Amino acid sequence: MKDIIEFLVGMGADASVLDASGDTILHQACIGADEETVKYFISQDIVDINCRGYRGRTPVMVAAEMGSVEVVKLLVSEGADLSLVDTEGCTILHRVCRRGHAEVASYVLTQNRIDINARDMAGRTALDWAKGKDMHDLLVSHGARSL
Template structure:
């Protein structure tokens, strides 16, 4: 199946949700599978409703919290996984932040969202996973074709984001790929080590120091 362009569906971003829509959104966010089932079968709920200042859909909210069963149910019931929020993030970005590997696998299996799609600030899903310290998700994405050499609007690459997150195992994995220059600089001329030090991630600083010698 060819990838499709993700869309905000502007006409629905600011539509006023019904009470049932609100209930669906929060049940999805909280992972209440039985409540989601009930709402989908007994109310006139909009499975692609939007809630909050970022206009997340229920399936985005479920993915963000790693509620795999809810994500699968919503997709089965017609959730549009090509949608993006007001910042441009799609369901894959949210699944990567949520960190549930099986949810990410499921989203990838739909073949709808580009694995290197750009969200807010031109950030890719693998950048979001690295920042969140989701080492297993980063590895999965790389095996599936994620490009860790890409940079966002600030000049941050996946290594920079991993160092900001401070998860040593994630940083080690990104370094092991031998794709990103350990001394690569952002638009403000910061290296990964400078960023890790600035956020107090001393173990990451030590790792980078060892790797650069």
């Protein structure tokens, strides 16, 4: 995929165009958990690493929702801001817990950049969204509280 994108950009394709939902090509690469393509877009400085897409989600939020811990780590190492919230008031941790990705949640928690008890616009914490005992126990061990 990266080779095709490099070719198209080299031929003049505008990689900064948004799709119909407001996502950038970086968001799309994160949806596909395509680490090489994400690296390419970061190296080309085509879009802001913390740009907002559909419902105010950043690329790192999208990668986290997809369960791609390697892409999340890459984005964080390149300056992705884990403290941002989307238009629903959700942190990256809300999004990860909603999907049940314990490995990503564990990594995000080690970064110490998120209020584990932050509430979304509906008043829910990440613990309220946690799927499965493993997610619940992980969050509680880091001090999470529920409604």
